[in-house]
Amino acid sequence: MNILRTVLCTLSIILMAGLVQAQEIPDRSSTGGAPTLADIMARQAQQKVDDSARRANTGNPDAGLPITEQLGTRGGASDPELWRALRFNTADVTTQNNGPAAEVLIQDRGMWWLKQRGPLMTYGFFILLGTLIALILFYLIRGRIPIEGEKTGRRIERFKAAERFGHWLLAGSFILLALSGTITLFGRKFIIPVIGHDAFSTVALACKLIHNNVSWAFMLALVIIFVFWVAHNLPDKTDINWLLKGGGIFGGGHPPAKKFNAGQKVIFWSVILLGTSISVTGLSLLFPFEMPMFAATFETINAWGIPGWFNQAPLNTALTPHEEMQYAQLWHSIVSIVLATIVLAHIYIGSVGMEGAYAAMGSGDVEEQWAREHHSIWVDEVKARENKGAKT
Amino acid sequence: MKVMILAFVAIVVIAVSANFGLRTYAGFSTQERTTVGKSVRLD
Numbered sequence: 457m458n459i460l461r462t463v464l465c466t467l468s469i470i471l472m473a474g475l476v477q478a479q480e481i482p483d484r485s486s487t488g489g490a491p492t493l494a495d496i497m498a499r500q501a502q503q504k505v506d507d508s509a510r511r512a513n514t515g516n517p518d519a520g521l522p523i524t525e526q527l528g529t530r531g532g533a534s535d536p537e538l539w540r541a542l543r544f545n546t547a548d549v550t551t552q553n554n555g556p557a558a559e560v561l562i563q564d565r566g567m568w569w570l571k572q573r574g575p576l577m578t579y580g581f582f583i584l585l586g587t588l589i590a591l592i593l594f595y596l597i598r599g600r601i602p603i604e605g606e607k608t609g610r611r612i613e614r615f616k617a618a619e620r621f622g623h624w625l626l627a628g629s630f631i632l633l634a635l636s637g638t639i640t641l642f643g644r645k646f647i648i649p650v651i652g653h654d655a656f657s658t659v660a661l662a663c664k665l666i667h668n669n670v671s672w673a674f675m676l677a678l679v680i681i682f683v684f685w686v687a688h689n690l691p692d693k694t695d696i697n698w699l700l701k702g703g704g705i706f707g708g709g710h711p712p713a714k715k716f717n718a719g720q721k722v723i724f725w726s727v728i729l730l731g732t733s734i735s736v737t738g739l740s741l742l743f744p745f746e747m748p749m750f751a752a753t754f755e756t757i758n759a760w761g762i763p764g765w766f767n768q769a770p771l772n773t774a775l776t777p778h779e780e781m782q783y784a785q786l787w788h789s790i791v792s793i794v795l796a797t798i799v800l801a802h803i804y805i806g807s808v809g810m811e812g813a814y815a816a817m818g819s820g821d822v823e824e825q826w827a828r829e830h831h832s833i834w835v836d837e838v839k840a841r842e843n844k845g846a847k848t
Numbered sequence: 849m850k851v852m853i854l855a856f857v858a859i860v861v862i863a864v865s866a867n868f869g870l871r872t873y874a875g876f877s878t879q880e881r882t883t884v885g886k887s888v889r890l891d
Contacts, residue, residue, distance in 0.1 A: 620851045621851050624854075624856065628852075632859070668870070672862050672865075673862040673863060676862065818852075
């Protein structure tokens with residue numbers, strides 16, 4: 457009796473489940489099983505559409521005509537069935553290209569990435585242009601920051617040759633990467649209309665060659681400057697005072713600073729952190745589909761609950777190989793633009809913006825008065841070491 | 849100034865070496881590779 461009751465209960469549950477399942481499948485009889493307008497609208501609204509029936513309806517090879525008949529080689533699949541199978545990645549694709557994602561022929565989740573390329577170019581252009589205009593305006597208003605005290609004629613060694621080598625390796629490679637990257641990003645919009653597709657293809661190929669190969673010098677330089685300067689760039693209490701006084705850039709005297717002031721520390725850590733992020737995503741782009749990292753990153757972000765802080769749903773962690781590449785390309789571009797704006801400000805203040813600053817990286821030694829005004833604690837340390845050396 | 853020029857020369861040397869290394873050891877090429885992959889299905 458108990459066994460009979462159990463069997464009946466189980467049958468009831470199965471039947472109920474079947475009924476519920478049947479109710480959930482939308483009625484598509486009006487379109488012969490094809491998507492309805494409601495399906496299309498729902499998909500455009502980013503809602504999940506039950507397309508399981510269509511996914512499964514990709515033809516029956518066993519029902520195909522023999523090879524001697526017309527269309528026999530298609531193995532029982534019609535054109536729509538074949539394209540449907542390709543779209544839902546269920547087709548039995550064999551290709552001579554053996555890349556990791558070569559068998560994914562249609563990836564409609566890439567549309568959002570395609571749409572982001574326009575805003576990326578627009579915002580990137582205005583951010584870079586805005587930074588240049590802001591620096592020019594600042595120069596016109598503030599002028600070149602002079603050495604205020606009387607020059608002593610004495611020079612202090614600020615950076616050794618090896619440090620300057622690391623700096624110029626980084627600077628030179630960054631400028632080449634920034635120029636080739638900017639041409640690659642904006643070329644389609646601004647250069648093709650001027651010089652045409654054929655000429656631009658040569659320019660684009662040259663940019664690709666430069667970008668792919670100079671990147672190694674950039675990564676090497678990043679490691680060199682990190683090793684040389686990380687100890688001098690750890691935050692300390694002098695930075696708070698420096699930041700509160702705005703570095704003295706708007707007047708009010710020069711706040712004391714060690715070898716690197718708080719502004720330079722911000723530049724250093726921006727270059728290290730953003731440069732590393734650009735390097736990692738760059739490597740991912742250089743070796744397509746072999747270094748996926750965004751799904752794992754999103755998993756970590758979700759595990760920390762960060763999307764919830766902003767009332768957002770958890771990030772999608774089931775990414776296709778192409779989506780990984782799309783995220784890498786977007787992130788690489790966005791972070792590069794941010795770093796370029798920071799570096800533009802750094803170039804300005806290290807060259808035309810401040811008297812005596814360029815010598816630090818040019819010849820390696822600086823006017824003692826300049827050093828006293830901008831790095832007074834460091835000068836005292838250098839003098840103390842010199843005196844100690846002279847006594848012994 | 850000498851250090852700066854030396855660094856710029858180093859960039860060229862590293863880039864040329866990287867190009868050689870990628871082409872020789874990492875399979876980078878301007879031509880598609882067709883010999884190692886699966887064959888084209890003809891059925």
